[in-house]
Amino acid sequence: MKDFDIEQYLPHLSIDCVIFGYQGKELKILIAKSRFGKRSWNLPGGYIRKTESIEKAASRILNEKTSLKKIYLEQFKVFGDKDRIVKSSLKKTLAQELHKFNPKIFTTKVIDWMTSRFVCIGYYALVDIQKVQPQVGDFDELLEWRSINDIPQMMHDHTEITLEALEALRQNFDQKLIGFNLLPDIFTMKELQELYEAVFERTFSNNNFQKKMLDLNVLVRLEKKYTGAQNKAPYLYQFNRKK
Amino acid sequence: MKDFDIEQYLPHLSIDCVIFGYQGKELKILIAKSRFGKRSWNLPGGYIRKTESIEKAASRILNEKTSLKKIYLEQFKVFGDKDRIVKSSLKKTLAQELHKFNPKIFTTKVIDWMTSRFVCIGYYALVDIQKVQPQVGDFDELLEWRSINDIPQMMHDHTEITLEALEALRQNFDQKLIGFNLLPDIFTMKELQELYEAVFERTFSNNNFQKKMLDLNVLVRLEKKYTGAQNKAPYLYQFNRKK
């Protein structure tokens, strides 16, 4: 572990990211299991350098976890309860373990800084899950993609943050045509429909869905996809980013 | 002016409020002219006490400016460019004037604190303009309601913040039925329509507008309003907050 210089970062302000991916007809988020404290789950997050914008900070944090360069990112809410971190039951255990782990880095000063009050800016990210290579960070035991229907209990208010992110995602999904960020570059209409079904937790009828999507004028129809199955081969589509 | 103890507040984090009101068929915002620096216009804002939530802080700041207790408030975006305040052309003049004005309060330490990098949480508020008694603060020369079509140039990125607030307001206006916060308790359909026309900067046809509003099932029709004009007396309506 490198040094951790609290002077580099804005105090009392953090970023937490809800990273959405899509796989096996399920909407998933990337969460981390902590190496410390009660080994509880938490959202990837980090601090803001004094020399970078909050958007840059969010990008950097995401890049550290996913090793992706360009990521679709959206700020969705600030969480600023006065007891957010301070009153957490984990605080004490965490502080002790961090100090024991590396007393040179985790001095009392650093631990006080880390466990002080934090206002947290919530971002959600949409990624092509195939392209992500999760990077286990210094504080993580492991990273895991978990279905939004199977989210474990998480640290602090991270469960609440996740639910708010999901709500914001649904709100923006149609309006901003952001769904394509969750898919590979090329996909079938069925796959796109299944993504929508996973996000909204409901079914759509195939013909009306197709009509709606094609009417948006953002899809380019490519050649057919012959899978070897004994049925009509579906067309492949690509998102037309120029529009 | 009272003391200003920077230790009470979270550093590098501020709140700016875009306070919307409605009067004379115009959507307006409450802005302040600074006593210091280049006497430029700015949005009402303030800092967050270490002992209060960000929502409480926003409420408090709004209460200080409007003397209203319960205000409709919505967080809409965080502004976190790295040079937000620091690179402002006003910084130097402001610092000098503040120090000259009251060197006991505005020590170098305080001024450094105030002119350091700030991440700003944007809130917008909706108020019944009739009920507001604007309170000129320590930093204000005056407060003024200005039409959204007549916003002067403002400090830092406050013009951008205002535009983003307006966009968020329009986005939420229909969905969350928040318009009623801008009107008196009792109003005519015409008045409600004119409010919508001011917000969206377009006209609506009276019958379709009425139909749409009544279909929402949130309006209670009261007695007629006899104005003395030689035409049919319009009904008065009230927003049904129970629903």
Added chain:
DNA sequence: GCAAAAGTGTTAGTCTTACACCCATGA
């Protein structure tokens, strides 16, 4: 030819928009 799944067409229903009309009010 047959089953499976993709793709298309048609209709009914709902919501939106535009136009026309009637009604209460006070001079």
Added chain:
DNA sequence: TCATGGGTGTAAGACTAACACTTTTGC
């Protein structure tokens, strides 16, 4: 009785949802 502006009715059009149907594919 008339001008004014408030309130209502209706029909056309657009959009949505539900149903049925045809086409392609490999066995």
